[in-house]
Amino acid sequence: MTQFDTVIHSGQIATADQVFAGDIGIKDGRIIAVAEKIAGGERRIDAGGRIVMPGGIEGHAHIAQESSAGVMTADDYLSGSISAAYGGNSSFIPFAAQHRGQSIDHVLETYGARARRSVIDYSWHLIISDPTEAVLQDQLPRAFQQGITSFKVFMTYDLMNLGDGGMLDILTVARAHGAITMVHAENNDMVKWMNRQLAARGLTAPRYHAISRPELAEEEAINRAIQLAKLADAALFIVHVSTAGGAAIVRREKFNGAKLFAETCPQYLALTRDDLDRPGTEGAKFMCSPPLRGRETQDALWHHMAMGTFESVSSDHAPYRADETGKFTAGFDVAYPKIANGMPGIAMRLPWLFSEGVVKGRITLEQFVALSATNAAKTFGCTTKGRIAPGMDADIAIWNPDVTRTVTLADQHDNMDYTPFEGLQITGRPEHVLTRGASVIADGKLVGTEGQGQFFGRAPVDLRARPGVALPEFDPAQNFGTELR
Numbered sequence: 001m002t003q004f005d006t007v008i009h010s011g012q013i014a015t016a017d018q019v020f021a022g023d024i025g026i027k028d029g030r031i032i033a034v035a036e037k038i039a040g041g042e043r044r045i046d047a048g049g050r051i052v053m054p055g056g057i058e059g060h061a062h063i064a065q066e067s068s069a070g071v072m073t074a075d076d077y078l079s080g081s082i083s084a085a086y087g088g089n090s091s092f093i094p095f096a097a098q099h100r101g102q103s104i105d106h107v108l109e110t111y112g113a114r115a116r117r118s119v120i121d122y123s124w125h126l127i128i129s130d131p132t133e134a135v136l137q138d139q140l141p142r143a144f145q146q147g148i149t150s151f152k153v154f155m156t157y158d159l160m161n162l163g164d165g166g167m168l169d170i171l172t173v174a175r176a177h178g179a180i181t182m183v184h185a186e187n188n189d190m191v192k193w194m195n196r197q198l199a200a201r202g203l204t205a206p207r208y209h210a211i212s213r214p215e216l217a218e219e220e221a222i223n224r225a226i227q228l229a230k231l232a233d234a235a236l237f238i239v240h241v242s243t244a245g246g247a248a249i250v251r252r253e254k255f256n257g258a259k260l261f262a263e264t265c266p267q268y269l270a271l272t273r274d275d276l277d278r279p280g281t282e283g284a285k286f287m288c289s290p291p292l293r294g295r296e297t298q299d300a301l302w303h304h305m306a307m308g309t310f311e312s313v314s315s316d317h318a319p320y321r322a323d324e325t326g327k328f329t330a331g332f333d334v335a336y337p338k339i340a341n342g343m344p345g346i347a348m349r350l351p352w353l354f355s356e357g358v359v360k361g362r363i364t365l366e367q368f369v370a371l372s373a374t375n376a377a378k379t380f381g382c383t384t385k386g387r388i389a390p391g392m393d394a395d396i397a398i399w400n401p402d403v404t405r406t407v408t409l410a411d412q413h414d415n416m417d418y419t420p421f422e423g424l425q426i427t428g429r430p431e432h433v434l435t436r437g438a439s440v441i442a443d444g445k446l447v448g449t450e451g452q453g454q455f456f457g458r459a460p461v462d463l464r465a466r467p468g469v470a471l472p473e474f475d476p477a478q479n480f481g482t483e484l485r
């Protein structure tokens with residue numbers, strides 16, 4: 001008889017397809033058996049009354065990352081990964097950010113050193129802000145060889161945005177290697193024009209941050225990004241969709257066959273632009289880009305989530321403390337454009353989605369698994385993660401679905417001085433989290449150790465059922481154009 005290192009027994013196993021009663025046998029860090037009953041095991045974890053599901057894969061987090069303005073996030077790979085684990089994640093894919101003038105090799109070396117502290121497994125999406133010939137021809141292919149199969153670009157921020165031509169160059173390189181390009185889609189000139197209008201009227205409070213980045217600016221940029229990707233026949237992932245209009249464009253273009261993926265984030269469903277009106281410096285805590293929207297947007301985004309418009313719900317954890325090291329590096333009494341953008345939430349993504357989504361009946365438990373882990377594994381080529389099946393890494397979260405609590409800052413276990421979700425009542429909590437069979441969280445307490453996480457390389461994006469869109473200009477029968485892309 002096989003001797004298992006660990007057996008998780010008596011739980012309800014939840015996958016992206018089904019929920020069933022069963023046991024999981026783990027050996028050497030991998031799931032080797034899933035069956036009705038499994039005897040033995042050096043360690044037996046009783047999951048009676050609990051849900052056993054793939055550990056979350058956090059696909060959008062800013063950890064130990066400098067902004068283009070040079071502000072460092074409050075969370076490094078130790079605090080960030082601990083917070084992620086408390087939130088039911090067994091792996092994450094933060095960003096490794098290239099700033100202008102840096103080589104990709106240097107960026108990956110830097111983040112490699114930073115990530116060694118992680119308690120959960122990690123990989124990176126590469127942010128590209130300086131697509132020189134050397135980057136495009138030499139450095140990105142080399143990064144791809146190392147299993148970095150996703151690149152992120154910005155359509156906004158002066159120091160980050162590449163312009164349409166730069167995006168087409170990245171998309172073309174990504175396509176050649178099977179990489180997916182992620183995009184922050186907001187129209188930079190629309191935002192800058194709004195900033196000038198507001199500044200001229202002396203409107204500088206945090207609430208005007210939301211006004212300065214209109215829904216139209218996102219919708220226009222999402223549409224443009226998709227058309228650029230269609231021209232290059234490349235896979236595209238729209239990050240943090242925050243508008244009903246943007247989601248509708250994604251849905252339409254997916255239906256038309258575009259090689260398209262998208263996510264939204266809890267903050268766009270849990271909070272509104274009214275939160276930026278909180279007094280004093282409080283409003284700044286709710287500044288992120290794209291900004292929080294109105295109540296009716298939340299209903300639309302929930303509908304899109306239930307209908308499958310989004311592959312993932314991600315946190316966009318961007319931990320800038322509400323002090324002079326984070327939000328207020330330029331001072332406390334400054335206009336909104338000088339306040340750092342972003343909010344924390346890596347420990348809240350899954351508990352919030354479970355409580356508001358599954359417990360309240362807006363999405364199924366199977367959808368929850370897909371949105372939290374399985375789809376991210378497919379999109380980002382995590383071939384051994386995000387699923388409960390023989391041969392997969394034993395990346396597993398065990399949830400108590402019944403426990404109710406009030407969200408507090410202490411609960412986040414990050415290095416922040418606030419949580420935007422403070423005071424919310426939520427139901428359901430991850431009690432155990434395993435990464436490759438080793439416990440990181442046990443009975444709701446941290447047992448993982450610094451450096452326990454390992455880097456994982458990734459495979460090309462899974463483009464099955466996304467044929468792409470035939471363009472008449474590239475029709476082979478017309479005998480022109482095909483060799484162009």
Ligand SMILES: [Zn+2]
Pocket residue numbers: 060061062316317318
């Ligand atoms: Zn982000």
